[in-house]
Amino acid sequence: xxxxxxxxxxxxxxxxxxxxxxxxxxxxxxxxxxxxxxxxxxxxxxxxxxxxxxxxxxxxxxxxxxxxxxxxxxxxxxxxxxxxxxxxxxxxxxxxxxxxxxxxxxxxxxxxxxxxxxxxxxxxxxxxxxxxxxxxxxxxxxxxxxxxxxxxxxxxxxxxxxxxxxxxxxxxxxxxxxxxxxxxxxxxxxxxxxxxxxxxxxxxxxxxxxxxxxxxxxxxxxxxxxxxxxxxxxxxxxxxxxxxxxxxxxxxxxxxxxxxxxxxxxxxxxxxxxxxxxxxxxxxxxxxxxxxxxxx
Amino acid sequence: xxxxxxxxxxxxxxxxxxxxxxxxxxxxxxxxxxxxxxxxxxxxxxxxxxxxxxxxxxxxxxxxxxxxxxxxxxxxxxxxxxxxxxxxxxxxxxxxxxxxxxxxxxxxxxxxxxxxxxxxxxxxxxxxxxxxxxxxxxxxxxxxxxxxxxxxxxxxxxxxxxxxxxxxxxxxxxxxxxxxxxxxxxxxxxxxxxxxxxxxxxxxxxxxxxxxxxxxxxxxxxxxxxxxxxxxxxxxxxxxxxxxxxxxxxxxxxxxxxxxxxxxx
Numbered sequence: 383x384x385x386x387x388x389x390x391x392x393x394x395x396x397x398x399x400x401x402x403x404x405x406x407x408x409x410x411x412x413x414x415x416x417x418x419x420x421x422x423x424x425x426x427x428x429x430x431x432x433x434x435x436x437x438x439x440x441x442x443x444x445x446x447x448x449x450x451x452x453x454x455x456x457x458x459x460x461x462x463x464x465x466x467x468x469x470x471x472x473x474x475x476x477x478x479x480x481x482x483x484x485x486x487x488x489x490x491x492x493x494x495x496x497x498x499x500x501x502x503x504x505x506x507x508x509x510x511x512x513x514x515x516x517x518x519x520x521x522x523x524x525x526x527x528x529x530x531x532x533x534x535x536x537x538x539x540x541x542x543x544x545x546x547x548x549x550x551x552x553x554x555x556x557x558x559x560x561x562x563x564x565x566x567x568x569x570x571x572x573x574x575x576x577x578x579x580x581x582x583x584x585x586x587x588x589x590x591x592x593x594x595x596x597x598x599x600x601x602x603x604x605x606x607x608x609x610x611x612x613x614x615x616x617x618x619x620x621x622x623x624x625x626x627x628x629x630x631x632x633x634x635x636x637x638x639x640x641x642x643x644x645x646x647x648x649x650x651x652x653x654x655x656x657x658x659x660x661x662x663x664x665x666x667x668x669x670x671x672x673x674x675x676x677x678x
Numbered sequence: 679x680x681x682x683x684x685x686x687x688x689x690x691x692x693x694x695x696x697x698x699x700x701x702x703x704x705x706x707x708x709x710x711x712x713x714x715x716x717x718x719x720x721x722x723x724x725x726x727x728x729x730x731x732x733x734x735x736x737x738x739x740x741x742x743x744x745x746x747x748x749x750x751x752x753x754x755x756x757x758x759x760x761x762x763x764x765x766x767x768x769x770x771x772x773x774x775x776x777x778x779x780x781x782x783x784x785x786x787x788x789x790x791x792x793x794x795x796x797x798x799x800x801x802x803x804x805x806x807x808x809x810x811x812x813x814x815x816x817x818x819x820x821x822x823x824x825x826x827x828x829x830x831x832x833x834x835x836x837x838x839x840x841x842x843x844x845x846x847x848x849x850x851x852x853x854x855x856x857x858x859x860x861x862x863x864x865x866x867x868x869x870x871x872x873x874x875x876x877x878x879x880x881x882x883x884x885x886x887x888x889x890x891x892x893x894x895x896x897x898x899x900x901x902x903x904x905x906x907x908x909x910x911x912x913x914x915x916x917x918x919x920x921x922x923x924x925x926x927x928x929x930x931x932x933x934x935x936x937x938x939x940x941x942x943x
Contacts, residue, residue, distance in 0.1 A: 432773065434938070454775045462773035469767035472698040473691070481691050484679050485776040508698075528774070 383410040384443075385532055385563040386431060391440035393426050393587075400426045402587035404440070410531075413554070413564045415578035415595075417571070417653060419661050423587035424567045425536070431565070432462055432534055445532055458487050461530030463521050463538055471510035475501050475520050478509070479527055486528035498553055499523040514541045519550070532563045539573060551576055571650040583653060585660035599652040611640040681777040688776075688784025689791070696754075696788060706753055707792055710746035711800050714738055718808045731899060735808030739800075740893035741866040746800060747826065747889055748857060750793040751833025755785060756840040756853045764846035768937045786834065793830050810897070818896050821913065825892035828920040832885050835927030842934045860886050871905050878907055885923045888916045 386408040393401040401423045408414045418424045429435040433449035447456050483489035496502050499519040539547045575595040583591045608627045609618035621627050624644050631639045718735040725734040762768050804810035844852040864886040881887040895911035903911050
């Protein structure tokens with residue numbers, strides 16, 4: 383079953399095509415990560431799917447409905463975690479979760495949601511006093527309290543510390559295990575790699591690559607780097623037959639190879655080379671840029 | 679839950695937020711009561727020794743009632759909708775199955791509750807602290823009710839429409855400054871008859887002047903009707919002006935209401 387179906391989607395702002403003939407299918411029960419530099423058309427695409435913007439051309443079906451006809455029954459099956467939500471400072475997490483839950487036909491229990499986003503301790507405190515990460519988790523709680531079939535997550539872990547991110551990933555995995563379809567946009571490649579069944583990379587409004595995180599951009603077939611230490615120096619060679627090279631090294635050293643490492647291009651390396659032709663000065667703002675690991 | 683039940687639920691949430699925000703409690707809910715107290719104390723002796731037919735509190739009460747109606751309806755709506763549009767609250771609500779009508783019912787519930795509670799408090803303070811004689815005829819209370827109801831309704835829809843002109847950052851100035859001018863020219867803070875005729879004519883275009891005049895007809899002795907512009911209380915024209923503003927405000931709301939801030943859709 384297809385949860386989201388996009389055909390020939392076009393959205394133009396002025397003379398700029400933000401989304402340019404995009405085709406994409408997302409299956410029910412899938413966790414799909416949409417990656418792309420700032421200005422790639424991610425947010426525009428997702429907001430069309432959420433029914434917040436209308437397409438200029440093409441067809442979009444979300445849970446069998448065109449989002450521009452979004453009604454209460456459709457919203458009841460959708461959960462949206464927006465990029466920012468403020469304006470709740472004077473309420474407590476329990477108050478806003480209870481009130482939001484009442485709008486849905488079969489909501490999750492408020493205590494259950496508070497527990498799954500780790501906010502039991504803060505349930506009855508003013509939201510004004512919550513940290514950035516706690517507020518973000520409340521946003522996620524508000525997105526899942528209606529027990530959605532399809533959850534949109536827009537850069538959900540921006541500003542999380544590493545522990546909070548791990549906890550959040552566990553939460554998303556457990557939602558996916560229950561059968562929730564999840565469409566995630568993120569700047570963090572490790573997040574996409576950890577959570578997504580499939581990854582789509584878009585730039586300039588077009589889909590550049592679509593695959594599992596392991597296979598994206600031919601990653602699995604790419605050449606690997608074998609490195610080791612010899613005579614007090616770090617040596618490395620790039621090869622398409624790493625196993626053979628390791629075998630040769632083992633024979634040469636007569637057993638253990640000092641500090642042996644075999645590495646393949648990280649998802650981040652693959653991603654950056656995919657989008658390189660499309661990147662404008664925008665990418666300087668992107669966290670992906672600052673978290674880039676130094677290649678081994 | 680149906681849309682009305684959700685509207686009630688939103689009302690409770692709105693009241694919680696309103697009552698927890700000290701600024702709104704002070705500057706819109708308690709402000710007219712504070713001003714009535716202040717004016718009664720400051721001008722009490724002057725008015726008593728001038729042989730005025732009424733005491734200072736009675737003289738200022740209709741104005742403070744009118745200011746209260748403006749604050750709890752127009753100001754509350756204009757400020758809160760502008761802020762909620764900018765901070766993403768409206769977008770968040772649109773992302774849930776909460777029907778739009780429930781959001782507005784919640785606002786109407788908030789305005790109705792705070793406006794009523796404010797009037798009760800204002801009348802109680804006037805009666806028990808400052809010896810104001812409250813009306814003793816049903817027809818005067820009926821006038822109070824329809825002027826209050828039409829005034830609150832017009833203020834609510836006009837405030838919602840006005841919110842489109844303000845952003846969260848500018849709301850304070852954009853909403854409060856015109857309101858202050860309107861209060862001065864509409865005879866809320868001093869006698870309307872002391873204002874130059876051409877200013878009176880400008881004020882007569884806006885609803886506040888008619889609310890204040892309607893409230894004077896409730897609390898002032900009938901012989902003071904001769905002091906009004908037309909020499910009578912003009913109930914018919916008051917109802918007509920407020921009604922036209924209410925309908926115009928409702929149409930403006932429907933035509934101009936936006937869930938998202940400019941430039942995001």
